[in-house]
Amino acid sequence: xxxxxxxxxxxxxxxxxxxxxxxxxxxxxxxxxxxxxxxxxxxxxxxxxxxxxxxxxxxxxxxxxxxxxxxxxxxxxxxxxxxxxxxxxxxxxxxxxxxxxxxxxxxxxxxxxxxxxxxxxxxxxxxxxxxxxxxxxxxxxxxxxxxxxxxxxxxxxxxxxxxxxxxxxxxxxxxxxxxxxxxxxxxxxxxxxxxxxxxxxxxxxxxxxxxxxxxxxxxxxxxxxxxxxxxxxxxxxxxxxxxxxxxxxxxxxxxxxxxxxxxxxxxxxxxxxxxxxxxxxxxxxxxxxxxxxxxxxxxxxxxxxxxxxxxxxxxxxxxxxxxxxxxxxxxxxxxxxxxxxxxxxxxxxxxxxxxxxxxxxxxxxxxxxxxxxxxxxxxxxxxxxxxxxxxxxxxxxxxxxxxxxxxxxxxxxxxxxxxxxxxxxxxxxxxxxxxxxx
Ligand code: MEV
Numbered sequence: 001x002x003x004x005x006x007x008x009x010x011x012x013x014x015x016x017x018x019x020x021x022x023x024x025x026x027x028x029x030x031x032x033x034x035x036x037x038x039x040x041x042x043x044x045x046x047x048x049x050x051x052x053x054x055x056x057x058x059x060x061x062x063x064x065x066x067x068x069x070x071x072x073x074x075x076x077x078x079x080x081x082x083x084x085x086x087x088x089x090x091x092x093x094x095x096x097x098x099x100x101x102x103x104x105x106x107x108x109x110x111x112x113x114x115x116x117x118x119x120x121x122x123x124x125x126x127x128x129x130x131x132x133x134x135x136x137x138x139x140x141x142x143x144x145x146x147x148x149x150x151x152x153x154x155x156x157x158x159x160x161x162x163x164x165x166x167x168x169x170x171x172x173x174x175x176x177x178x179x180x181x182x183x184x185x186x187x188x189x190x191x192x193x194x195x196x197x198x199x200x201x202x203x204x205x206x207x208x209x210x211x212x213x214x215x216x217x218x219x220x221x222x223x224x225x226x227x228x229x230x231x232x233x234x235x236x237x238x239x240x241x242x243x244x245x246x247x248x249x250x251x252x253x254x255x256x257x258x259x260x261x262x263x264x265x266x267x268x269x270x271x272x273x274x275x276x277x278x279x280x281x282x283x284x285x286x287x288x289x290x291x292x293x294x295x296x297x298x299x300x301x302x303x304x305x306x307x308x309x310x311x312x313x314x315x316x317x318x319x320x321x322x323x324x325x326x327x328x329x330x331x332x333x334x335x336x337x338x339x340x341x342x343x344x345x346x347x348x349x350x351x352x353x354x355x356x357x358x359x360x361x362x363x364x365x366x367x368x369x370x371x372x373x374x375x376x377x378x379x380x381x382x383x384x385x386x387x388x389x390x391x392x393x394x395x396x397x398x399x400x401x402x403x404x405x406x407x408x409x410x411x412x413x414x415x416x417x418x419x420x421x422x423x424x425x426x427x428x429x430x431x432x433x434x435x436x437x438x
Pocket of ligand 1: 280281282381384389
């Protein structure tokens, strides 16, 4: 075990690597080779990536793929996706083409409200605190004028501030609960700056509020931070068609397919064990686009799963109906996304991804991302209720297994051909490769 190190972040990149090699790796040469092989030969580009975080020692690649043929509100998109899971882009592309032939996806932003809170302790009655809050509210707004000026010019800003009494749950605990419109920005910095100013104003004004006792004047700010739970930053995406139109190469009995599909979605609506996997499949699509477009996928994940549990039970994010012979499948999901700020103007691939999407506004990106989630879920449920998931999954995984055994290009070509008509399993691939090599 190495000794703790102080001042690690101050070391140069080669020094950091040297420390790691000395302390953790038996084959130093191999480790050094792997780390440095991923460095970009373009020094400026490498520096850009080095400076995204602290202690960068190399780059971690994820495949950046594209799924074409997404018809969304009658506009055609090729969607960029950054993801390592082999079947995701293939499934998205398949679902996109399937629905392209049936009128495409319809998507609509339902709301765009962002939320932030100042959490604080106050020793006194809510009524008195509320009188103070009403008196100080104009100051809360005017003190943030410098921060909100530009956002307001574009039509955004702080939309409301409320005082909330949380003492039922926690002694002395109150909140300023504020809502924001951040337009094309995800808005984290904007919101957090406003909140920290609210906190300063609140504290300063309480200290001189004439109707407060000495104790009441001592408002204790605990923290000021945006919420990643954004149930009113919602987008809806859907597909629909007459049941008969579902007929295709792998759907020979569309009525049976539609009923089974609907039942699979119902199961995810009532059974949390299934709902989590169902939603995980949706997030395969959502995260991949969120990542490719430089957005914060952890924030999206946290918000989406909280939304899926909003009734007290974790449930499916998608729903399905069959009415008067029409099959309909839809998603409603909270997505606080940005197309300006953050990585969007910094990371060359993110810029390229946004250009590929024809420079969407945040609301358009919300629609695209929701559609990617819906398409992914459609593809998963279609496979699950027909062929089973492994057929497609293992077909895509075949290349990973072949690479693991360092198959040559010729071996790959032969085995891909072989497995067009044979079931792919790990052991089947290994023995087919052995046969070929004998
Ligand atoms: C795998 O990454 C995702 C699925 O498990 C989703 C699902 O079961 O719906 C296939």
